[in-house]
Amino acid sequence: MNSAAHSSNRSQSVASFEPIERVTNRLVGAAFSPHRHDTYTVAVTIAGVQTFNYRREIRHSLPGQVLILHPDELHDGHCHDDAGFSYRAAYVPPTHVQAVLGGAKLPFVANGVSTDPALIAAAFNLVVDCAGVADPGAYEDALYDLANAMNTAAGKATAVRIADRTAVTKAREFLETAVVCGARLDQLEQVTGCDRWQLSRDFRALLGTSPYRYLQYRRVDLAKRLLREGATLADAAHGAGFADQSHFGRTFRKTVGLTPKEWLRSGLFRTIIL
Known part of the structure; x- marks a missing residue:
């Protein structure tokens, strides 16, 4: 059986950046022939085992691991077994990474597959969490974390300076x-x-914390106040500046550890620190 389910979209990053391409893909029996990208390939393996040739060696990516393929490096991709594999990926232009690193040499992640927790978290945020989020600040924040996580994984030191x-x-x-x-x-x-x-x-x-997350914390604080005052979930989301209720729910849970409904049911909304 040769099959592949594939979806692709291009999402706008920030005003000064061109859109990036994102894909969601499942392969069963099919294979990618050797090819190159002029971008970083940042991919999170969701299910199955992804096998590929990269820099003259066979590599394997398991669920929860991340692929970081350097621009212009030849690679292929095929199923390790009959079960196939699923992954999500984003193609990040090296100019975006350079914008964060300020002209430093592009980081190279050895082996193309990483189990580094910081790099996995940064890649997952950019590839999965930011997909479909209308707020351009989410991509700015995720890009910063990814570029610096790649730099650290590549063994590059960051210059120390006095903060302004x-x-x-x-x-x-x-x-x-x-x-x-x-x-x-x-x-x-x-x-x-x-x-x-x-x-x-x-x-x-x-x-x-980052400027983007600081703003999200303040939005959650405002949404809590609106909910305490009797606003509906939809009105609280809109009143606090969230793009939609789904974005509100995800951000609230990341910040509080509960969904807005769970928070209201818990009685914690009655706790006010003076």
Whole structure:
């Protein structure tokens, strides 16, 4: 039996970036012939065993592992057994990675397959969690984490510098005013006069989280207040600036550990810290 179920779409990243391509694929019996991409291939194996030739060696990717194939590297792909395999992937242009790393040499992940927890988490976020999310800040945040996780996995050190506290304070204050309308890194760059990716590093260093996630925390705080005041889930999602109720639910659960409905049922919404 030779079959393949495949879906592909191109999703807009951020205003200064071209769209990236994402695919969801299942192969049973079929195979990819040797080919190359001019992008990084970032793929998460969902089920089965994905087998491929890469840099003259046979590699295997198991469920939960991640493939990071370097641009212009020849590779193929085929089923390890009759069960086939499923994966999801995103094709990230090296220019996007360079934007984060500021002109450093592109990181090369040895063997093409990684079990590094940080890299897996970053890849899963970019490939799965960001798929279909309308907020461009989600891709900015995921791209930053992926580029730095690849850099670390490749054994490259990150230069240490003193964080710009003034720029971070300006960015935080701006985010506090943009909870509902949202903000992108290019806007923070204009507000602070600091390079967006350096600002992102400094923000993490001084406040322990990224500008995007800081904004999501403030949105969840606002949604909690609206729910306490009797708003419906849909109204709370809209009032707090979420693109839709699905995005609201995912973000709320990542932040609180419960869905909005579970949080309301738990009685925790009655706990107010003075």
